Structure formats: C-alpha cells, structure tokens
Amino acid sequence: MTTEVGSEPEVKKEPEKSSEEAQAEQQQQLAEQPAEPSESEPSAAAEPQPTPTDSTKPDNTDQQENAEAEPSSPPPSSGQKKEKGISRFLPPWLKRQKSHSQVEPKESSSPTDTPNQTLTEKQEEEEKEEEEAEAAEEQVGKAPEEAEKRQEEAGPKEEGEAVSPVVEQPAETKEVKAEVKEEVKAEEVQAENNSVGSVETQPAKEEKEGTSAEKKGEKGGEEVQESSVLSPLKLGKKMKIVVCHVTLLDGTQFPCEVEKRAKGQYLFFKVCEHLNLLEKDYFGLSFKDNADQRCWLDPTKEIKRQIRNSQWQFAFNVKFYPPDPSQLTEDITRYLLCLQLRQDVSSGRLPCSFVTHALLGSYTLQAELGDYDPEEQRLDSIADFQFAPSQTKELEEKVVELHKSHRGMTPAQADVQFLENAKKLSMYGVDLHHAKDSEGVDIMLGVCANGLLIYKDRLRINRFAWPKILKISYKRSNFYIKIRPGEAEQFESTVGFKLPNHRAAKRVWKVCVEHHTFFRLTNPEQPTKSKFLTLGSKFRYSGRTQAQTRQASTLIDRPAPYFERTSSKRISRSLDGAPVISVSDHGHMLDSARTPGSGENGHDPALELSSDSKSPQVEEEAEPGKGAVAGAVPAELPFETGTDGADSSETKSKLRVQGENIYVRHSNLMLESAEDKLNSEINGQPEVIEVVEETVVIEEVVKAAKPKSSAPEVSVTVASSATEEVPEVKEEEEKSASSDSESEEEAEFHPQSPSDSAHHIQEEPEEEQEQSQKAPPTNAEPQQDAEPETTDKVEAVVNQQKEEDEKTPGEETVVAPEDAPNGHHVQDGEEALTSLGAVAEEEEELEPCVVNGDASHAETERVPQVICCSEPPVVKTEMVTISDTFAAQKTEIATKEVPIVHTETKTITYEAAQLDGTGDGEPGVLMTAQTITSESLCTTTTTHITKTLKGGLSETRIEKRIVITGDSDIDHDQALAQAIKEAKEQHPDMSVTRVVVHKETELAEDDD
C-alpha cells in the first residue's frame, strides 16, 4: 500500500493519470482475458477462447493458474510493473463485473421472467453507478478501444472471463489502493461526465450483466470469484469438496458432495432432487449447533459459515407444517410430512392422547403394510414400530384393532387420514422454545402458522396472532413483540421474553419472521423501499410463502412420482442406494439458471427463480457483516488479493472485510430492485410485521465463552480520528452512516396494512451479527492487527460511496438508504427517526418491558457511526457494525453490553463514514505528523496528528489512543464517553470518524 500511495495522489492531481489508468486497463484486459500476455491483446477482442459452455477449457485454467501462480508475473511490457500498481487502482468491481458480464447472458436466459426482471432492475441500479465508474475508466483510459474490446470480448466468452478475475487478483493486492483509485475515478467522472456519454451506455449494459453474474457467483460462496470463476475449471485445484450427510425423514442417510463454500440452498436442492420433491418449500435442512440446538440452515448463506465447527451433518425436516395437508398437491409431499409427523409423535414432540396415538399408528400400519393380515402381523412385529414415546402393549393392541378397520385403504389414503387427524392436534406445527417471562417464570414460546403461543407447562396462557403483532425484535437474549392495541386500549404494548441466550433469542426471532412471512403473507416481504434491505435479506424469509408455493403447486404437471414407502420400523436399512452427488455448486447454479427445467428448479420456474434471485442477495448480505456501513463500496477485489498473493493473514482479514462491504452494497441494490418490483404485489399482503433485529455482540460470546481471562482490569483503548473534510461530503456521509448504524443494531419489520406495509418495513441489517459470526473464524488470530486496517478500509469504502453518491444523485438512495428507512421509522413512531436516534429509541422502547435487569442502553447514543467489534482470538469474538453520524453516541452501547456478555476481550470500532479514505491507504501527501502523549489518573492519551494534502484538500487526522486502566469499579463506559466527548470538544470542527474500543474484561461468568 505504501508504495502505491504515492502514485495515487499523482494520479488524482495530474491529468496523466488517465494515461496510467489506460495502461492499467490494458493490463487488466490482459489479466482478465484468459489469454496469456502474448495472446492477450491481439486476440483479445476477437478471442473466443472461452466457449459459452460450462466446461472449462484447459487453456483458461492454465492461464488462470499461471496468473495466480505468478501474481507478480509480468505483464508483457517493461512498464508493466508500474502498470500493475496502477491497475490495482482501477476499481476492482469494474473489472470483476466485466468478467462476470460474460457469464451473465446465461442468467438472463434463465427461465423465469420475474427473476430476470428483478435482476435487471437491480442491475440497472448498479449499472448507473457502475456506468459512471466505467465511463470514468474509459475516459481516463485513453484507449477506450481496448476497454470496449474487453467488454465485447467479455460478452462472447462467457466462462473465459470468469477466469479473468483470478488473473486480476495479483494485480490488486492492495485493496485500499484500489479503493482510493476508485475515488479518484469518481472525481474524474464528475469532471468528465459530459464526455462520457456515449461510452457509458455500452458499459452499462455489460455491467448489468456483470452484476447478475456476480450474483450468481455469490450464490456459490462468499468468495464468489473463486467459486464462480474457478469452479467449473478447476475443481481440483481451488474447490474443496465436502461430503454432507443428510438424514432423511425415513431415517436413511443421503451423502452429498458439496463445494465447501456452497450455500445451504445448494444442498437443499440436492436433497429435494434426490427425494423427487417439488413442493419443497415446506421443508428445510436443520443441523445441531454446538449447544446441540437445532438450527435451520439458511439457504442463502454458506453452509460452512452456519455450521461453524459442527459436523457436516444435517437433517431434512418439515419446516412449515401446512395447516391443511389435504391442500398439498402431491402424495409424495404428504408422505414426507407423514414421516416427519411420525417422528414428532414418537419422539413426544407432538403430544397426543392414547387414542390418538393408536389411531395414528393404525394409519401408519395401513400405509406401510397395507391391509391387516393376521398371518403376517403379529403383535411382536408391531412392536418394531414406534408409535409413541412410551409404548405399551395396550397401545399396540389398540393400533392393530384400528388397523383392521382400515381395510381397503391405499397408502396415500392412509396418509391423508393420518394427516387429517394429526393436523387437529393442538401442538401440530408448533415450534417450541424455552423462555422466561418478564417475571422470570419458565414458559415456552410456540411459533406456529397463526402466530405466537405462550405456554406455561402445557397450558396455553397467551396467544398473539400475527395480525396482533406489530413488531418482532430481539436484543441480546431478550425477545420482544409489540402488540397492536386492542379495542379498549390506546397504546401498543410490548411484551418481552428472556431466552436462555442471545442465540436462542435470535433463533426465535428468525423462526417468527419466517413463519409470519410464510403463512401470513402472500409474498415474501421485500424490505421496504429503504435501501437497507441488508437486514431484510438475511433475516427475512427468502423463500416462497405458502400462498406462493400453493400457487406453484397448482402448476405441477407431472405424473405422480413413484416413491417407495420405507417401513418406519426398518429405518436403518438403506444406506446403499443413496447416490453421491458431486457437482460444483457454481456449476449447478449455472445449470439451473441456464436450463429452466434442470434440477429442482424444473417446475414452476418463475417462483423458483424468484426465490433464487433473492438468495443471491441474501448471500451478499450475509457476508458483509461489517460492511453494512461501508457496504456500498465494491471492495471485493481485496478478497482476490487475499487469496492469491496475500500471505499475511492480516491482508486476508482486511480483504475480507472489504469484500463484505461490497457485498452489502450490492445486496442493497438488488434488494431495492426486488422491492420495487414486489411492492406492487405487496399490496395484497394482509400485513407486514415489523421485524426488529438487534445485533448483539453477545452472540459470539456465547460460542467462544470458554476461556476466562484473568485480567481484572479493563483497558479501553479509544482511537478517535477526526478528519476535516468537505462539509457537503460529510453530510452525505452522515446520512449513510447513520442509516447503516441503525440497520446494524436493529432490524425492524413493521406490520402494516397491505398497502402500507412496504413503507413501514424497516429493515436493518444484522450485519453485526453476521459479522460476529463470521468474525470469529476469520478474525480470530490476527484480529488486533487486522482490525485497524480493516477499519481503514471501511472508511475508504465509505468515502467512495459518498463520492459516488454525490456524483450520481439517483444512486444516492441506494447508497444512503437511510432516508427512506428513517421516514418509515418515523411513521412507526417508535422506531428511530433519525438514524442516530433510532437505536436509542428502540432501546428505550424495549427497556420498559425489559425482562431482567439488562444493562441500560440509554447511553448508547453518543457514539459514532460504524462499530466494528472484533474480539481477540482467545476470547469470544463479536463483530458489530454500527454506523451513525458523527455524534458519538453508540459507543457506550457496545461497551455496556460487555458486562452482560462476560466477554473477556473485545475490540469495537465505531466508524463514521468519511469522505476520504482514511488511514495509510490514502493517497494524500503527508504534510506533517506529530505525536503527543499525556497521562492522567487512569487514562493515558496518545495523540497522533497527521496532516495530509490530498487532491487539493488538506486533511488533518488526529488519532488519539486512550488507555483506561482500572478495576471493575471504574465506569469504563463513562470514561470512554468522556474521552470521546473531550476529543470532540477539543476539535469542534472535526468529526469523529472512527472509534476503536479494545476492551479486556474480566470474565465473571459465562452465560452460555
């Protein structure tokens, strides 16, 4: 980064940059094009190397390998090295997109219209941004021809280009630089907008394609580039295959090979394919987490990230129990539902009376054994069946007696009867979760099709139908629902429940959101117009709703598939037949996309696609954990770098962060488009519930909670950097940042009347959580070191965003979604008005009903925008990203949470969006630098002041490092707040852009 920094500034200032860029582009082209240097330019345009087919060509692979192998490997010309450096600057995303663009056409061809539309819309949005960027590029690059060539080439060779990203990677070792460059470009763009005109259009289209391609790629895994690009070509080399074991409902195991980065969706589709199941929306894959709790595999996220350290062992289960199974279209679906219910009944999960046990058992026998045959069926053989948790002889006799009465009933009819009886059971389809009420009394939360049920022991003591629920949220280990006021009541009330831990709270929250969406809505909720969808995608149910799946089912037109009913008493039998499927995720995706009929997608393509289209979005979001704020930035390149050249773990971590950011941004865009599209549909929806997600640092803690650090003292390090920047930009930053912050902390989903629903839905990304989740693995080791860098990058990204926003007014919405969301919040009244306020408000709301003494969050309001918390490897790691405006209000929140969490060590970074990239990566010219150290009673303050001249702007950065040491008696939060306050007071004309809190706390107890 350092070396390049110098170059960057130059670029900005000097017109020459254009030439440099051009060179860079050339290089890029070279790189992108699979063709080796020799081939590259001449053939490039025409070069059809890659045929559209999936099968990769050896050449490509080789090239890729070469490129990868020799990151430093030389661009053909002597000047190359420099060019390389320059090339880095080129916006990675541009490159990438182009590469993807090739792939794109396939998607567009994809069967369903709707998804395409959505995609296109999204693409368009992205396009705009990208257009500008590209335009800039081209203009800058004095050889537009080449650029065009590139693009053109891209079109024809679908896969060949896919490879290209890889090639690029080496060039882009340093993310920061790349970002910076982007900024530069943006500026240029502004200047050159006029000229751009014609050029823009072309690139835009391509870019669209590219975006879609990206989406696809992302499906495959976080590091889309790898998977998408490489998967077909180099299975062996880059893709790691993992064998998943899926326990099917009949007890058999289904081994399935998946690429290590595959998403849940892929595996699920594979299983459904294996089962020949079309009505699959009622089902899902579950796994046991470390705490042995059953979790649903999110189809839109990488499997690996979800299961973490657990085994690749899954179970295929019914996720949404259809209230009326007779409305299922296919017998095979009912059969699978029966199998699930038999499990539920025999395990006691679905309690029923003796008589019902007997009746259900008798239908089971009829379905599996046919008519009663006194010869074959003796009681002792019946005993092999498990009809009830505790099975008596009496029950078996009763079963047999009833079985006799079912003579003549076909298996399918017996299944129908089974379901007709099972569905009436009061606990049918009720997903129970242990909790405590506000008074600490043990209760159970039951999530079902109609709403939320509250049980104490076996007694139903309350019930909240979906229409009654205005908002669902969770914070830490508390789960809240806001209730619509009744006729007699004037105010809505909030009911809080205490879950065993944060993860449990999140689990309930998720299940609620999913059930509400599935059963209550006609369409999945699209995150509102707010551009924040990030959260929405993650937390929202992304599949079809029951209404949709029913509709889709009506389109099923196939002869009833033959399926073999496995006798439930011989569960262990067939491991043999299970086919092992080995297809790269990516390839699979592509296939499905290309050929409408292929795979699971085969039926009801439109719906299928739509769901698919969503998924990619989700994925993007998923990854972004931190990025929420910065999210907009297309920093994906860093990833590549990391993979290739970057040896140091630090770089990787950095890269990752950026990548996440990028993803986020895309996701936002995509979501938006999706929303817009869907909005029309939304009107039909009965209501929208507000889903509030609260990101809590705690989550991770739960996992990691083992090591108790002995350190009694807490040291808080606050590094705040104030940057003087252009006021306008700041404002924008603020907006974006603030919005982001909200999103991170809470996701809200306000149920509204159909028409309103869209507006009211406030989604806030849980990126924090995700980050936290992700963070543990990634950050674990290098955290401390990595962190600062990460933050820097984030900042840079933010800056870029702003710039872009400025340049492209239309896109601002996308980038800084906060506007819309805020408005929604306001409507709700409770929800935050301004992004800043939002969090605080929410907390306030919740607090009244807060169950057990939670730390008060009120103080939270004073900190900066982006909060990235990463914890040291040893301890539990939490990643929280909160962006808020300059006001440093939220710091305290995070801090306060700590005690609850019993976290040992914690690093939190609050970042405000900034105009300019911060940190080392910036291309400015260093004017002065000084360091001042002062000590007070319990704090040590180190101030580092840097002045840089950057693109005509002088920027003063002040970094303060404050170490607060003391035992637990000291109010660290206060000290921190004080420190921040002081910093702000000392430099009133500056803004706090980043606060990194590294906190080492004594572990009192482990909650989880």
Place this chain on the structure above:
Amino acid sequence: MANVCPYGRFTHAIVRGIPESFGQRADGGESVSVDVAKAQRQFGVLTGALRQKVGLQLIEIPADPELPESWRIEDIAVIQGDTALITRPFKQQRRAEADAVRRVMNELNLTVVEMGVEEGGSGGATLEGSDVLFTGREFFVGISKHTNHRGAEVLADTFRDFAVSTVPVCGGCRLKNICSMGGPETIVFSNSEGAKKTQRMMEQLTDHHYDVLSVSEDVASNCVYVRGPAKVDYLLHPTADECPNSITAFQKLPDYTLLPTACSEASKLGGALSSFCLLINRKPNYS
C-alpha cells in the same frame, strides 16, 4: 385426532340426586336457606327433560346426605371422548364425591384418569369441572378460587390432543357461571364486566372461531346444549322468571328447541343447570 366431533353429541348424562342436606356447605360453612323440596322438583324437571325430550340415557347416582354438595356432579369429572378425569375439588370434603362417579365411569368403560393420586394431591392441584369449558376443539380452564394452575396442567396432561388455555374468572365464582356452550360453535356469554374480560381473553387465546351469544344476566349464561340423535338442537336454559331479559336472546337461535328449565334453588348455592349433569358420548363416531 381421535374422537373429535362437534360439540354437543352426547349419549349419556350422569346426574346425582338432591340430598336432604341440600343447602349445607360441604365444608361446614354457613348454610343458605333453600327450599329442598323445590330443588328436588327442579331437579326432576331437568332430568325429565334430558331423558325424555333430549333423549339421553340418564344415569342417576343416588343422593348421599353425607355429601351435601354431591348434586354438583359436574365438578367431579371432566370427560372428553372416552377419557374421564376425576378431578380434585377445592373443598377437601367434596373429594369423597368422586367414589360413586368413578364407579359409573368404569361401568361405562371410560378410561379413568385420577388427579388426586399423586402424593400431596398432585402438588396441590385443584380443579372443578365447573371451571372447565370444553368447546369440542379445546379446553378453557377458568382459574378461580376453586381451580388452580396445577389442576389445569393435569387436565392438559390428560387431554393432550387439545389446547388447554387458562383464563381468569372475574365475574362469577366459576367459569361456567359466566359462559357455556350454546351450540357446536356458539358460546353463551354473560355481558357482565367480568364475563367480558374473560371472553376477551378466550378470544385471544383461541385458534378457532366461535359465535357469541351474549345474554344480560349471569344466570342465563349457563345452559346445557345437546344435539339430539334426531339432529335437533336442544338448549336447556333458565326460565323467564330467572332471566327475563335473556329469553329473547335464546329465541334468536335458529331452529333450536328451547327447554326452559328452572334451577333457582341451585342458583342460590352458586350452581347452575350444567352443575347437575355430566354429559358423555359413548358413541365416538356418532354424528
């Protein structure tokens, strides 16, 4: 689930005669002045209606003077399908009433579940049938001074197929004093303040839809609905003397055969029409 049919399909009714000690409190509390003879006459009218008009098989357990409140047989058992839960009344002295009832249940081949067998009486569980409203689809248990949560839990544990919801009883002493079934999907509610509160709670707790027949007197809210073998809807309700303002409400019920039945003497003791009988369906598939 098994043995589920719309509410009201009964084949048998179990009643217990009015003892001479009628009016005394089982726990020796202050007795209320009642006309025992009148009570017995009213009881006769009721049983006659059940047997001859509605067409139920009537099983009458002889009165036991030692058990002054034994006529409230509804309290002693909760029956659904072929399962009978022998309850644990709040008053210690009333628990002896279960013996005779248990015997009859066994004779009817019902599966008898005991509530009081656990040591300490199911951990102090108390439950009286007059606090239990079974709608055919679910149970509501009124938490009153006679019935506690533990009792409701035992009930829930006994009838696992059904949702068992607890509701506070604000208006009357017992849940059945403020509401009762008036049809397969109809609940008769008093429109007193307390009853409305309970009603709202029930509406919130239920997954099903019920029609509500609102009556202006508490006493009118306790009726006995039976759908007879001839598919006729019978409703036994208090007479116009007892609830002059509610009669018109009953008359709104379409195609019902209304059977005004006096129970003024029982009312003085907090009883009602439903207190006198346990209704049973011994033909599960009968419809």
